[in-house]
Amino acid sequence: KNEVEQSPQNLTAQEGEFITINCSYSVGISALHWLQQHPGGGIVSLFMLSSGKKKHGRLIATINIQEKHSSLHITASHPRDSAVYICAVRNYGGSQGNLIFGKGTKLSVKP
Amino acid sequence: DVKVTQSSRYLVKRTGEKVFLECVQDMDHENMFWYRQDPGLGLRLIYFSYDVKMKEKGDIPEGYSVSREKKERFSLILESASTNQTSMYLCASSFLAAQNTEAFFGQGTRLTVV
DSSP: OOOEEEEEEEEEEEEOEEEEEEEEEEOOOOEEEEEOOOOSSSSSEEESSSEEEEEEETTEEEEEETTTTEEEEEEOGGGGGGGGEEEEETTTTSTOOEEEEEEOEEEEEEO | OEEEESSSEEEEEEEEEEEEEEESSOOOOEEEEEEEEEETTHHHHHHHSTTOOOOOEESOOEEEEEEEEETEEEEEEEESSOGGGOEEEEEEEOOOOOOOOOOEEEEEEEEEOO
């Protein structure tokens, strides 16, 4: 079993829809990251969370430490949100500074 | 702006060639990482380094080596490229493991070995 599981693997939405991507993990963590990867490859960090909730524009990330679960929400989705969204955790006791990655959720937003 | 720069976006190399992938960061980060990304497998750690001349094996080091002679530069070396090393390679850097240190990624190098 993977230490970081994301769902769904693929998601197609219509422009304007509210989108939720889920991440569950099985290890003790010090922080959880949400990353965005556009076609072409570069990865951008969206959020880093250790508790509660963060908001940036139309993006909201939440984490429940007790349930070992995080969600990334996109409100009023737009075709430019189409990308792969990756959840990654930094675990206690792991290699210095290393992240454990989920396999990503490929989001496609249709106009 | 923090920058992690990889030397090439696309590379095509022949089987058996020695391949160098270069990564440079400008934020004085101690940690640097090399990952490969394959469909259905996500990002997997090849090697990382937490200081000059220091290196640690990641999950899939076989067929690779690394070099870190200067703090800002971390090189990934494919000693004898093989077709199963065709992949997307991503470099990242971060400050030494404080609890909430953010990682910054390069743009990736898509390597094709023919």
